[in-house]
Amino acid sequence: MGRPPDPARREATLARATDYVLAHGLAGLSLRPLAAALDTSPRMLLYDFGSKRQLVSAVLAEARRRGATRLAENLPAEAASPEEHLRGIWAWVSAPERAPFVRLFFEVHADGLAHPENYPDQAAAITDWFHTLGATFRDITTGPDDTVTPTLVMAVIRGLLFDLTTTGDRGRTDRALDRFCELLRH
Amino acid sequence: MGRPPDPARREATLARATDYVLAHGLAGLSLRPLAAALDTSPRMLLYDFGSKRQLVSAVLAEARRRGATRLAENLPAEAASPEEHLRGIWAWVSAPERAPFVRLFFEVHADGLAHPENYPDQAAAITDWFHTLGATFRDITTGPDDTVTPTLVMAVIRGLLFDLTTTGDRGRTDRALDRFCELLRH
DNA sequence: CCATTATTGAAACAGTCGTACCATATACTG
DNA sequence: CAGTATATGGTACGACTGTTTCAATAATGG
Numbered sequence: 001m002g003r004p005p006d007p008a009r010r011e012a013t014l015a016r017a018t019d020y021v022l023a024h025g026l027a028g029l030s031l032r033p034l035a036a037a038l039d040t041s042p043r044m045l046l047y048d049f050g051s052k053r054q055l056v057s058a059v060l061a062e063a064r065r066r067g068a069t070r071l072a073e074n075l076p077a078e079a080a081s082p083e084e085h086l087r088g089i090w091a092w093v094s095a096p097e098r099a100p101f102v103r104l105f106f107e108v109h110a111d112g113l114a115h116p117e118n119y120p121d122q123a124a125a126i127t128d129w130f131h132t133l134g135a136t137f138r139d140i141t142t143g144p145d146d147t148v149t150p151t152l153v154m155a156v157i158r159g160l161l162f163d164l165t166t167t168g169d170r171g172r173t174d175r176a177l178d179r180f181c182e183l184l185r186h
Numbered sequence: 187m188g189r190p191p192d193p194a195r196r197e198a199t200l201a202r203a204t205d206y207v208l209a210h211g212l213a214g215l216s217l218r219p220l221a222a223a224l225d226t227s228p229r230m231l232l233y234d235f236g237s238k239r240q241l242v243s244a245v246l247a248e249a250r251r252r253g254a255t256r257l258a259e260n261l262p263a264e265a266a267s268p269e270e271h272l273r274g275i276w277a278w279v280s281a282p283e284r285a286p287f288v289r290l291f292f293e294v295h296a297d298g299l300a301h302p303e304n305y306p307d308q309a310a311a312i313t314d315w316f317h318t319l320g321a322t323f324r325d326i327t328t329g330p331d332d333t334v335t336p337t338l339v340m341a342v343i344r345g346l347l348f349d350l351t352t353t354g355d356r357g358r359t360d361r362a363l364d365r366f367c368e369l370l371r372h
Numbered sequence: 373c374c375a376t377t378a379t380t381g382a383a384a385c386a387g388t389c390g391t392a393c394c395a396t397a398t399a400c401t402g
Numbered sequence: 403c404a405g406t407a408t409a410t411g412g413t414a415c416g417a418c419t420g421t422t423t424c425a426a427t428a429a430t431g432g
Contacts, residue, residue: 001431002377009379025300027213031420042420043380052420103299110296113289113351114211123353151349151362158348159341165299167309176337183369187401188407195409217390228390229410238390 010048013038017045017055018062022100026056026107053118060108064125067101083181085136090157090177094164102161140184156180196234199224203231203241204248208286212242212293246294250311253287269367271322276343276363280350288347326370342366 016038021029031042031052049055076088092098112119141149156177164173202224207215217228217238224231235241262274278284298305313333327335342363350359 001375003379003429005378027297027300030418032418041381043382043422046421047379103296106292106299107296109348109352110289110293111213113292114213127353127355147358148361148365151346151358152342152365155342155345155349155359155362156338157345159343159345160337162295162344162348163337163341166295167313169313172333172337173341175334176341179334179338183372186369186372187405189399189409191408216388218388227411229412232391233409 013040013045013048014058014062018059018066021056021059022063022104025103026111029056060104063101063104082137082139083184086153086181086184087177090160093157094161094170094173099165102165106162106165199226199231199234200244200248204245204252207242207245208249208290211289212297215242217241246290249287249290253284268323268325269370272339272343272367272370273363276346279343280347280356280359285351288351292348292351 017034020034020037029052031045035042035045045055046052049058071089071092074088074092076084080088093102108119109122112122116122137149137153160173160176163176164170167173203220206220206223215238217231221228221231231241232238235244257275257278260274260278262270266274279288294305295308298308302308323335323339346359346362349362350356353359
C-alpha cells in the first residue's frame with residue numbers, strides 16, 4: 001500500500017538534465033542552477049539521483065545512449081565501400097547538430113585524464129570502436145585482428161574533429177579527409 | 187626612492203605555479219591550495235597577478251613557452267625527410283615526460299569549447315602550426331599554400347595522442363603511425 | 373478515517389571560493 | 403633619523419557549493 005512511486009519523473013528530469021549538460025557543459029555544473037532551469041529543486045535532484053556524482057554519471061550514460069542510437073541510424077548500408085563508410089561517419093560526427101555531443105565528449109576525455117578514477121570504462125569505450133570499425137573496414141585491414149587500421153581511421157576522425165571544433169574551418173578539414181581517403185585508395 | 191620591487195619573486199612563483207598546474211590540472215585549481223603548495227599566500231598570488239584569471243593565463247603562457255622551446259630543441263635536422271620529421275614529432279609529443287603538457291593541452295581545448303571567450307587566440311595557435319609544418323612537409327604537399335597535408339598530419343598526431351592518453355596502448359598507436367607513414371610514402 | 377509510502381518545500385550546515393580591506397613589516401633614499 | 407614605496411600577514415565579506423534535517427503534503431490501500 002502507500003503512495004505508488006513515479007519512475008517517469010526521474011526519467012523526465014534525466015532527459016532534461018542531459019539537454020542542459022549538452023548545452024552548458026560539465027565543467028561548471030551546479031545543482032541549484034540546474035534545478036532552476038529544470039523547474040525543480042536541488043532537493044529533488046538528490047532525491048532522484050542520490051548525489052551529484054551519480055546524477056552526472058546518469059547524464060553521461062544517457063548522452064552516450066543518445067549518440068549511439070543516432071549513429072546507428074545514420075551509418076551507410078552494409079554493402080557500402082570503406083571509403084563511403086568513412087565519409088559517412090565524418091559527415092555524421094562533424095555535423096553542427098552533433099557539436100554539443102562532441103564538446104561533451106572532449107570535456108569528459110580531458111577530465112578523465114586528470115581523474116581517471118571517475119571514468120573507469122573510458123579505455124574500454126575506445127577499444128570497443130575497433131570491433132565495429134574493424135568490420136566495416138575489412139577490405140583495407142591486413143587481417144581480422146588488425147587493430148591498426150581502425151586505430152588510424154579513428155585518430156584521423158578525432159584529430160580532424162579537434163581541429164574543426166577549435167578553428168571552425170570546415171573546408172580545410174573536409175579536404176583533409178578527402179586527402180586521407182585518397183591515401184587509403186592507393 | 188622606497189623599497190625596490192622584486193620582479194624575480196613573481197617569476198619564481200609563476201614557474202612553480204606552472205609546475206603545479208601541469209601536475210594537478212586546471213579544472214579544480216584554487217588559490218588557497220595552490221598558495222599552500224607554493225609556500226606563499228593567496229594574498230601574494232593576487233598581489234603578483236592581479237586576479238585568478240590573470241594568473242591562469244600567465245601560467246598557460248608559461249606552459250606554452252616551455253613546450254615550444256623543448257620542441258624546437260628536439261626536432262630533427264633540416265635535411266631530414268618528411269617521414270623522419272613526422273616520427274620525430276610523434277616520438278617527442280608522445281613521450282611520457284610530455285604527458286602533463288598533453289593533459290593540459292586537452293584540458294584547455296575542452297574548456298575553450300565551452301568558453302571560447304577565455305581563449306581568444308586558440309584558433310590562431312592551431313593554424314600557426316601549418317606554416318611550420320607546411321615547410322617541413324614540403325615534399326608531399328601539392329604546393330606552397332597547401333594546408334591540407336599539414337592539417338591531416340596534425341590530425342593524425344592529435345588523434346593518436348587522444349587514443350594513447352586514454353588507452354595507454356603505446357604499441358597499437360605506434361603501429362598506427364607506422365601505417366600512416368607507409369600510406370604517405372606511396 | 374487511518375496507516376503507509378512517496379514526494380516535496382524551506383532552511384540550515386559546514387565548507388570553499390575569489391577577493392578586498394587594514395595593518396604592519398621591510399628595504400631603500402635623502 | 404624621517405619619508406616612501408614595496409611586500410606581506412590576517413581577517414572577513416558575500417556568494418556559492420553539495421548535502422542534510424525536519425516538516426509538510428499527496429496519493430494510495432484497507
